Amino acid sequence: MNPQSCVHIHKEWDIVGARQLGREMAKEIGFSTVDQARIATAISELARNIYLYADQGKISYEIIYNNSRTGLCLIAEDEGPGISDISQVMEDGFTTSGGLGAGLPGVKRLMDEFEAYSEIGKGTTIKTVKWLR
Amino acid sequence: METKFKRIVLENSDAIVQMWMDNVRNLKDENYTTNIGDELYESTNREFMNVIFTSIQSQGSMEEVEQFSEKIINLGWPLSYITDGLQVFRRVTVDYILSNLDDMDDTEQIKSVFQSVDDWVEPIIRKLVNEYTGNWEQIVSLQRVALQELSAPLIPVMDRITIMPLIGTIDTERAKLIMENLLQGTINHNSEVVLIDITGVPVVDTMVAHHIIQAAEAVHLIGAKCILVGIRPEIAQTIVNLGIDLSDFSTKSSLKKGFMSALEITNRKIVPLEGKSREEQIKNIIDSI
């Protein structure tokens, strides 16, 4: 298996492809069923945000190692409108689209590490990691 | 000029067919037709050639072409069989005509050889590809309808109780269908309780959860109750991680438990007949769903 891959998000069904690849990789690395579901759900949230707010972008997957620990790193990148206040969107229930506003704070809880960078008019990058226990 | 080329081709059809056959045989390995029996392949190839020659002879008649494309579609052969075959025919025929001309330096003449062969082959390609894609489009639209019918089924299992089993990915279009069918069905069947079974839904993200919550609220507004069943353990965990609060909604881990509480809500219970245990009774009913 290629330790690094990427899925482009253009249309709604690309979200399904993105989380399928993530689930496959997670399974192969040895994540439990629950963690596989967490990773697939996190990918679903990130990919849907790209599809909804930035129109298009991509999700990259990388298997990473740190002091004999193995993890799966996801990077969601887009060149959409960007987010003006990251701490605001990380609040439970904040939404501009009439959603639940649970996506991004949810991803943070589903995964182990979470970092978000964004610049208005330039785009958004979200990097998140799940470590194998 | 054109008539001269045509005469060369028609008079030497055997030689051209032979060259074509030799070339096409090599293609068999690369264009997905390897698992086709040799005999059928050879006989279809001959038919293909007949169709082409008939079309050239009869100034582009399309009747045989249409019949032939129907046959290839029914055989399930790939489109590449036709496009590659015609490509080879074009090449072989141009080569053959050129090698039978006296004046090889006359570029005008060479150009018109290419032109003539293209004029013969192009309408055939266009016809075959059109037939092929028309067939695909029809299949895709039929499957769309079939999928829509499958996407949000509502089963009135018994008086006042209805079940909607959901299997597979839920996208926005499907989420809308779920809502519509749920409301329409609840009214039509006069249901008091609707069980939504999500055992077969692979991922419950915020979008799916949001739609289910909205559907449950809408069902509530028309006076019925909605119970969410089939929440697998890992899905329960991800829902909690997402911070989605389902405490306002009835949820049950299995369809069986959901069904029992639906009976309770509609003021009914399962009474054992003589000789049969209560458990057996429940099992029989569940199995018959």
Ligand SMILES: Nc1ncnc2c1ncn2[C@@H]1O[C@H](COP(=O)(O)OP(=O)(O)OP(=O)(O)O)[C@@H](O)[C@H]1O
């Ligand atoms: N990639 C992005 N580009 C621009 N804005 C974004 C992006 N991702 C999220 N946002 C903004 O952050 C807000 C919160 O996102 P979050 O995913 O947490 O909730 P949501 O998408 O609104 O609802 P849901 O609960 O269905 O995910 C969004 O409403 C949107 O305004």
Ligand SMILES: [Mg+2]
């Ligand atoms: Mg979101």
